[in-house]
Amino acid sequence: MTGTDVGILGAGPAGMAAAIRAHEAGARIIVMDDNPGAGGQIWRGGERTQTSSQARQWLRRFQGIEQFTLANCRVVSAEANPLKLLVETGAGAEEIVARSLILATGAREIFLPFPGWTLPGVMGVGGLQAMAKSGLPIEGKTIVVAGSGPLLLAVAAYLKGHGAEVKLIAEQAPRSALTRFGVKLLRTPGKLAQAASLQLSLLGIPYLQSCWIERAEGDGHLEAVVMRRDGKTWTVACDYAAVAYGLYPNAEMAALLGCRMSGAVVAVDELQRTSIENIYCAGECTGIGGVDLSIVEGEIAGYAATGNLHRARKLSGRRKRAQAFADALNTAFALRAELKQLPRADTFVCRCEDVTFARLQSVRSFRVAKLHTRCGMGPCQGRVCGPAADFLFGWRTESVRPPVFPARLGTLITKQSEEEEITASQ
């Protein structure tokens, strides 16, 4: 068992900012992350591979602090009172006891089912980029980027910059919504410059709005996608399709600890405090808001968790501005109802247990779906089909139980034997 002042779950922008601020206050910290290195998904691949100076700066500061980081570890279970985490690493299992906990668990992509989406070669948008950053050869590959959100543009530019042939970008949102969003961008000049430079590097890639992938085709692996726009359909041959419909908060750990939720996100106050004492939450798990909002929320949580309430409160203006940008973004890229018509009766919604859309149509809630169809009961534990079911049927995952990640039996036995020792000694 290891003790610490502040336990931080997630080493993305929010977790790193929280760690830096908590460390400044002299607190002992432990940062835990599932990935092999710091940076989260947006700054994946370490300092050397980053093109933004903001990313390099934060990664350098994070690497410079004296801290204890557990990489490639999974937190499989957690308890609130006292704060206790069961962590599985490559070497074994460990229990971590913390005075306070900052949840910076980020977000995952929303994958909506369509015919052929289970074919090898169909990946997420951030997913394909993450694969490319970790060595997937993309030079000369033909790629269709589709779904929704500003990530489509950033990833298409990245792929093109690394030698891929991006055939087209299909954005489901209508041009009118994006134009309104563009007007709002004028109020945040930094973002505008970012958007403009993206546009320039995208020269030569068609960016179609009100357009989406209707189905993917191929024998054993992806060979082509069928696009739909304005009632017309056409086929585009490609090696890979990068498809995602925005982001969904990773709120499982907060839910397991009993933190109050607000819809799908973790509810927090102006100091990033959750409904449970000494548990803070920062970044995308409190609402999808982008990297600037994640950083400022992480800083606030790091200050607040170490008693620097004055410094935490001084950041409220920055947080408010980042939040306004996030709100505009989420309105512009709202998902259209037609996407609910994409799955056919035999399209799998749950990829772990191969549960079809037709079988889910016959039940009334995620809970019933779990009991009757095994939807959400496989190794991903509803992380993929949960957000899809939320969009398609309006279902929410009602309860989270440990282990929140598939765990080795040895890990769970570690926990049990420690509990037995405690009981025996009482």
Add this chain to the structure above:
Amino acid sequence: MRVPAGTSVASAVFAAGLTQFRTSVSGEPRAPLCGMGICFECRVTIDNQPHCRSCQIPVQPGMRISTT
């Protein structure tokens, strides 16, 4: 095979020309979807240990990787 240092097992499997990582419960070929450790579609056997998420594991010299 040889891959640059830092390459993930998942990317190495694709680089080897394979597209099927695992077989689904109904027999479909599957490959990575999320690329970040949540979907479990990239599971392979590494050094006799089954169900390893290949997208989260960097390649090490001498690793034996098998898909289904």
